[in-house]
Amino acid sequence: MSRCKTYIRDIFVTIFILVVTFLINLVLQKIFKTQSFSSDVFILGVFLISLKTEGYLWGILASLLSVLAENFAFTFPFFTFNLMAAESLSSAIAMLIVAVATSALTTKIKAQERTKAENEKERVRANLLRAISHDLRTPLTTIYGSCSAIIENYDSLEKEQQVKLLGEIREDAEWLIRMVENLLSITKIGSKNVQVIKTPTVLEELIDDTLIKFHKRYPAQKVEVEIPEEFISIPMDPLLIVQVLMNLLENAVLHAEGMTSLRFTVKKSGKWAVFSIEDDGCGIPADILGKMFDGYHDRAGELTDGKRNNMSIGLSVCATIIRAHGGKIKAENRREGGARFSFSLEMEEMDE
Numbered sequence: 030m031s032r033c034k035t036y037i038r039d040i041f042v043t044i045f046i047l048v049v050t051f052l053i054n055l056v057l058q059k060i061f062k063t064q065s066f067s068s069d070v071f072i073l074g075v076f077l078i079s080l081k082t083e084g085y086l087w088g089i090l091a092s093l094l095s096v097l098a099e100n101f102a103f104t105f106p107f108f109t110f111n112l113m114a115a116e117s118l119s120s121a122i123a124m125l126i127v128a129v130a131t132s133a134l135t136t137k138i139k140a141q142e143r144t145k146a147e148n149e150k151e152r153v154r155a156n157l158l159r160a161i162s163h164d165l166r167t168p169l170t171t172i173y174g175s176c177s178a179i180i181e182n183y184d185s186l187e188k189e190q191q192v193k194l195l196g197e198i199r200e201d202a203e204w205l206i207r208m209v210e211n212l213l214s215i216t217k218i219g220s221k222n223v224q225v226i227k228t229p230t231v232l233e234e235l236i237d238d239t240l241i242k243f244h245k246r247y248p249a250q251k252v253e254v255e256i257p258e259e260f261i262s263i264p265m266d267p268l269l270i271v272q273v274l275m276n277l278l279e280n281a282v283l284h285a286e287g288m289t290s291l292r293f294t295v296k297k298s299g300k301w302a303v304f305s306i307e308d309d310g311c312g313i314p315a316d317i318l319g320k321m322f323d324g325y326h327d328r329a330g331e332l333t334d335g336k337r338n339n340m341s342i343g344l345s346v347c348a349t350i351i352r353a354h355g356g357k358i359k360a361e362n363r364r365e366g367g368a369r370f371s372f373s374l375e376m377e378e379m380d381e
Contacts, residue, residue, distance in 0.1 A: 039082040043091055046081075050074030051098055058103065067103035068120045071095035075124045079131035083139075088128030096121040165208065168201035208342060210272065225353045227264035229377050232256060232295060232302065235267055239274040240293075247282055255294040262377040263302055269350045270374070276343035277306040277370045285310025285368060301356075301373040309367040313360060321360040322348035347372070 054067045075095055079088030099120055101109070175194040179186065186194075236256060243252065274293075281291055288310035296303050313321065322344050344360075351358040351372045358372035 035083055039087050042081050043078050043087045046074050046078050047091060047094060047098070050095070051102070054099075054103055067099050068123070071099050071120070072124055072127055075128050076131055079128045080135055082132075084136065085129065085132040088132045089125065092121070092124035092128045095124055165205070168204055171201050172198050212342065212346075225266050225269065225350075227266060227354070229262045230265050230267045230270075232261040232263060235263075235265075235270060235274075236293075236295070238267070239271050239278075242271065243275060243278050246279070250282055250291060252278070253290060253292045255292070257295065257297055261295075261297070261302060263374050264377050265354060265374060266350075270354075273347045273350050273372070274304070274306075276347050280343055280370070281306060281308040281310070281368070287311055288367070297376070298373070300375055300378075302376050303371055303373045305369055305371040307363065307367060307369045309363075309365065312362045312366060313368045318360065318362070322358065 050070050050073070054070050057063075057066045057070070072095075075088060075092045078091040079085075082088065101107075175198045179191060179194055183191075233256070236254065240252060240254070243250075278291070278293070281288060285291075285308040288308045290309050292305075292307040294305045294307070296305070347370075348358050351374075354374055356372055356374045358370070360368065360370050363369050
């Protein structure tokens with residue numbers, strides 16, 4: 030289907046540029062009373078066609094049609110074909126050279142771009158797999174160790190110890206479930222056959238759903254909320270956007286060391302609603318600030334048995350969801366200290 034669309038597009042581009050060059054030659058002939066510009070204009074048209082179309086066919090075809098048009102309408106005697114004239118032969122050779130050279134160059138450049146895109150896709154996929162393997166290792170090890178401890182020491186362990194180990198198992202299992210939800214979301218949105226279905230969602234309801242879900246996981250963490258007073262409706266997939274907000278809030282709780290306050294604000298900026306999650310913690314290291322949404326960042330210096338870490342996967346999911354909604358997402362350090370994660374979504378136009 031895409032090849033057919035490309036073929037149709039190339040036909041349209043070729044016809045359009047040929048018609049435009051022919052009309053330009055007519056205008057120049059009428060203004061300057063000379064046909065000396067016609068060959069140059071047709072060569073420029075052939076160059077543009079070769080540049081904008083795929084392969085060699087359309088550039089060569091355009092050069093042949095341009096020679097015929099120039100010979101028929103802009104070479105004396107007018108409105109007759111005299112293809113053996115020196116002017117026609119030189120124009121034909123020049124246009125064919127331009128067409129072949131330009132087509133060869135553009136074909137090579139496009140092939141290099143496709144190779145570069147594939148290499149980038151493979152790099153991101155490899156980074157994501159490394160991040161997944163790193164982030165899943167710790168909770169799985171903890172679950173295995175706790176289960177082994179209960180099984181091997183069931184008779185000697187006190188009830189409180191068993192409950193503590195089982196609680197750790199449940200906590201790690203819940204974390205793994207959230208990780209799987211993130212991975213399913215990023216895989217689903219990354220599919221070419223799946224599109225985000227947007228429905229108008231009231232901002233206050235979205236915020237309420239997010240905070241209720243967040244406080245169930247982190248009941249001790251307070252969140253300062255600031256949203257516009259007027260009614261705001263935003264086209265979105267509310268489940269996915271709640272997942273984004275949950276990932277960003279959880280990211281602050283888990284990684285903003287020294288945090289004493291967590292702010293969640295929404296502001297209007299033209300036709301966009303800008304969501305911001307701010308903390309006053311340790312901020313984002315400069316060496317990973319530009320890689321926050323790549324799906325993986327270098328964890329040099331981290332212990333392999335450290336805390337669970339889903340920052341890389343969670344932020345990659347956030348970026349994928351927001352971009353699928355047509356919005357933008359960014360991370361930055363605040364001047365006052367701490368980090369700010371923000372994204373923008375286009376609001377629904379409301380009648381007065």
